[in-house]
Amino acid sequence: MTWKRTISSKALEKAVHASVKVDDKVIFIANVNGILYGMDAVCSHARCIIGELNPNELTVKCPCHHAVFDLKSGAMLEPPYVAKDAPKDKLGLRTYQVRDNNGWIEVDV
Ligand code: FES
Numbered sequence: 001m002t003w004k005r006t007i008s009s010k011a012l013e014k015a016v017h018a019s020v021k022v023d024d025k026v027i028f029i030a031n032v033n034g035i036l037y038g039m040d041a042v043c044s045h046a047r048c049i050i051g052e053l054n055p056n057e058l059t060v061k062c063p064c065h066h067a068v069f070d071l072k073s074g075a076m077l078e079p080p081y082v083a084k085d086a087p088k089d090k091l092g093l094r095t096y097q098v099r100d101n102n103g104w105i106e107v108d109v
Contacts, residue, residue, distance in 0.1 A: 004109055010103070
């Protein structure tokens with residue numbers, strides 16, 4: 001368990017979500033109604049940065065080919081538009097624990 005500091009809690013609260021660089025990873029973090037989420041921000045299809053958060057469904061859509069990922073599990077819920085037959089279970093994204101530590105958002109990498 002290695003917690004890494006990212007951005008301030010206030011910045012995430014204002015933005016609702018952000019993509020942050022942690023070591024060699026880019027991680028999508030979100031604050032949805034006070035609950036923090038984190039998962040890989042690099043799409044498993046063709047490496048675009050995901051980022052269209054749907055806070056009601058807790059999903060994130062990739063802007064490139066519209067794959068949709070479950071924010072809680074990282075599972076791919078909708079395949080990329082260009083690869084409808086791709087196996088969904090192989091294209092999920094890793095999720096991370098995220099916490100607020102004294103005003104800073106930290107990710108367990
Ligand atoms: S790169 Fe994300 S759906 Fe294609």
